[in-house]
Amino acid sequence: MPKDIYWVCVFQIDPTDLDAFKAVVRPLVEMTRQEAGSLAYEYNVSPDKSSIHIIEHYQDSAAVVHHVRQTFSQFAEAFTALASVKSFVVYGNPDPEARKILDGFGAVYFNRFDGFTK
Numbered sequence: 001m002p003k004d005i006y007w008v009c010v011f012q013i014d015p016t017d018l019d020a021f022k023a024v025v026r027p028l029v030e031m032t033r034q035e036a037g038s039l040a041y042e043y044n045v046s047p048d049k050s051s052i053h054i055i056e057h058y059q060d061s062a063a064v065v066h067h068v069r070q071t072f073s074q075f076a077e078a079f080t081a082l083a084s085v086k087s088f089v090v091y092g093n094p095d096p097e098a099r100k101i102l103d104g105f106g107a108v109y110f111n112r113f114d115g116f117t118k
Helices: 015-033 061-074 076-082 096-103
Strands: 005-013 038-045 051-058 083-091 108-110
Touching (some): 005 015, 005 061, 051 061, 061 076, 061 096
Parallel strands (some): 083 108
Antiparallel strands (some): 005 051, 005 083, 038 051
């Protein structure tokens, strides 16, 4: 069974806060880029600038735990002051430690039953 874990988060944001949000995200992305277990980390904004979709992909549960505890935690307060979670869908099978962390974001879990990732 594959150990990688990925998710799509949808956040609501006031369009007038987008520049401030980008200023928080920029160093967060750069720090995440340096994480050995981070495979993808992508931010996307809707045309009306009110919705942010974040795609994150990690090699395993340990990488998820490291990202949230070591990297994201440094930005969490500023991040959540500007954006609120609308949905958080996790794909894969995080271990109990990672699941406990993701539960704090209101995660909904989907388990693979077929398919592949190249």
